[in-house]
Amino acid sequence: MTDKPQQHRPSYDTIAGAPIVAVAPMMDWTDRHCRFLHRQLTGRALLYTEMVVADAAIQGARERLLGFHPAEHPVALQLGGSDPLKLAEAARIGADFGYDEINLNVGCPSDRVQSGTFGACLMKTPELVADCVVAMKATVKVPVTVKCRIGVDEQDPEPALNTLADAVFAAGADALWVHARKAWLEGLSPKENREIPPLDYERVYRLKAKNPSRFIGINGGIQTLDESANHLARVDGVMLGRAAYHTPGVLVGIDALLAHDAAGSFDFEVLIGAMADYASAHIAKGGRLGHITRHMVGLFHGLPGARRWRQILSTDATRPGAGPDILYRAFAEVDFTRDDEAA
Template sequence: MPDPITRAARLSVAPMMDWTDRNCRRFHRLMSRRTLLYTEMVTAPAIIHGERGRLLDYDAAEHPVALQLGGSDPDELRQATRIASDWGYDEINLNVGCPSDRVQSGAFGAILMKSPQLVADCVTAMQAVSPVEVTVKCRIGVDDQQAEEVLPAFIDTLRQAGIRRVTIHARKAWLKGLSARENREIPPLDYPLVHAMKVQFPDMHLSVNGGIASLDQAREHLAVMDGAMVGRAAYHEPWNILGAADALWGDTPLFDSPQQVAQAMRPLIIDHLAQGGRLHQFTRHMLGLFHGQPGARSWKRTLSEGASKGGIEVYDAALAQVTEPA
């Protein structure tokens, strides 16, 4: 039987810079007991030299939760993994997929698709000091690489390095001429290639990422793949993705409506405010909770206009816009 984290990886929420912080993850966890959550990418040098508590602290309620690291120096990644091991994450993931200029300038992220042996050296160094599984998130290729040749060779290199779980973003990354935003849209998705990797590597746990916009689409991929990772849809339509997510494991969802989720968030927000936090630190991640439902615009507008300065009264005013009919 798979271990608990491998089982949780049946559905995961992608690591997203500036979005999947600890407050976002706490909100997402409220809706799903099961879904594997990822941190934003944290660079290895930041952990080694920076404010570790700010970068690595999280609420125990977030489990199962994985830390994603960025880097390309095996020694730095070893040090960062060793430091992070004290925080008790359930998984350590190496980013080999981010196409942003900022990441490229540090010679890590998607550009590492061009250096599979370096990636193998990195994960070997990480595994040597990690008490939990080390995994990789990658692209199908970059620039003019022939993805159908590069991807299987890349995964085989990871497999030989002892990696058993990989998440594959099903589109190439174009490192020159396209922004990170454009890289999420312009290169075409190649789900058949990712599905073929599961046939070629049946002993590995492989998840597909990229363009999955609904829980039904995730289910379709799960007919072939071991896992599905949802990104922007989980952030912008959290109820639609996570509200019924636990059914994928045969569990009854925790809530019957997004209104119940919003009510359950209220004491968490009150506690956050009492500790000196600000309302928008939670509510900026909750704007899409009522996506597609009556009152959604008013909910979003009330929070967008008032949360940066107001308190729980602003939250209650927003919630009044979407109260379920009697």
Template sequence: MGDAGHFPDPRFSVAPMMDWTDTWCRRFHRLLTRRALLYTEMVHANAVIHGDRDRLLGFAAEEHPIALQLGGSDPATLAQAARIAADRGFDEINLNVGCPSDRVQSGAFGACLMADPGLVADCVAAMRDAVEVPVTVKHRIGIDDQDSEADLHAFVEQVAAAGCRVFVVHARKAWLQGLSPKDNRDVPPLDYARVYRLKAEFPQLTIVLNGGLDDVSGARAHLQQVDGVMFGRKAYHEPWSLSVVDRLYFGADQDPTREGVLEGLLELAEGMRRGGVPLARLTRHILGLFHGEPGARQWRRVLTEGAHQPGAGPELIERAARACLPRAA
């Protein structure tokens, strides 16, 4: 089986981010971009098999195209989890080979797997045998002292031989000893040129650049060297930056308006109230919507103070926006 389905367009994606990119975050981002590929938070394969699947794997139809990121290192377990996810309608299954947290290392998955490309290849092969949708890998440019360009190319070559066609490359190495996960997102220097050279070495593969990208418009220049860009913290903290993605990357005629996005948020909030879902699950993701705009502080304050009140609903979002929309572009 494997990869018989259509690959999601790789030109622009929003990164998987723990505690952030849940279904409510993604549904909000869909009001800003219809075309970007959205990722779930990383979910361990064991949790998919044994946990609350509706909570872990739930998503709305409007979230397509959507990829599930799995953590794990046992080929059979990953294959079973991938099959469950594919049956639920995910458009892509992505294997995490980049997370450097202690918890991930102790479970023998994440970035430490870069030390064992043969095992990663076995995982990819098992997942591809289990599902029709594409199986992709997200990884670093190296770990600890295993960080030469030759090491990176050998890793990609071996995993590609198992059938992986798409590699999302965080353009930093990971120090598994001595740096916290937070520091691993900032301290190791970015090396975009190394990712460019990886694409030049493997032109038949799809290479997506990730790490430190903070200018949605300017990042288009990377597409002269690689196949796509993946944004993380910028997309989350300054979500309005996503409003130009469909036009700049996918040829849409126009950008969404703030008024239109607000209308979509009010509909989401009303649906949450009908379903008994606390509004705070949405509002925590939308605090940055008016970043840098007049009234942004009041927007954040009203939402933060009111979202946990019993019965909070669309009226709270409407009230919070009053300070912003009359003057916002």
């Protein structure tokens, strides 16, 4: 169990609570090393784990699957599953580990979740989703939230999303995060499901208008903080996905956005020092530098020297025995004073 600063816990109170900007749960990407990096870039964003299947949380290697650094707070655990009792037990385990929120995945369209009849498949069974929420809410004191799509397959997103939202809020869900695309369970790969179904932000806005006192957050295709601010005029929260991962520098402005303040300068030298110290500790435990640097490749996107930074991290940092000194060497290639070189 980790010690968490209680003041960091997100509030889903739509009257007294502040807007929330989050980094989406992304399989194979938002592991503990990624989240530690993201926390160095923003103190206020809500971070999400990769989806952890309830059975794995109950029966698997818990420290490997669920462990995290105290600096990551506020951090939410996303669970996958469709058995209310198992999800309740997994939620209890997650809460005991110190997570600030438990989130139920009702949006992932991968073959893995289809074979287990959870993820986006659950859009078709809102009553079961409600039962899962009831079970988790009865077990933990931290917020229980749901992340979904606007519909699946041939569903009409208008009634489908309303029905799901009504069910989960009646069951006690604290928030609903909506990826503003349909999911197609057959015919599209998970990658295609993130790109091909058209975005329909207006559908999420209508859901918020129908539920003014409920927390509704939006996800899907959001690239910049300017876009995030526009969405926050219509909904309660914004979730950044691939933009946060591929160009993590976008996270630097989140704190200023939420504070309604002008963004100040950011000291990347301090960040590199923090990541080098973190890498040293990870390597001392038997880990490899590449476990961490793979999440940092896009950090300096658009700056002179970014190409060289990427090259060093993609080659030298992945070699056996690589140490944190490589981070400093790669950072020395980045030039913050010029903008005339192709990055």
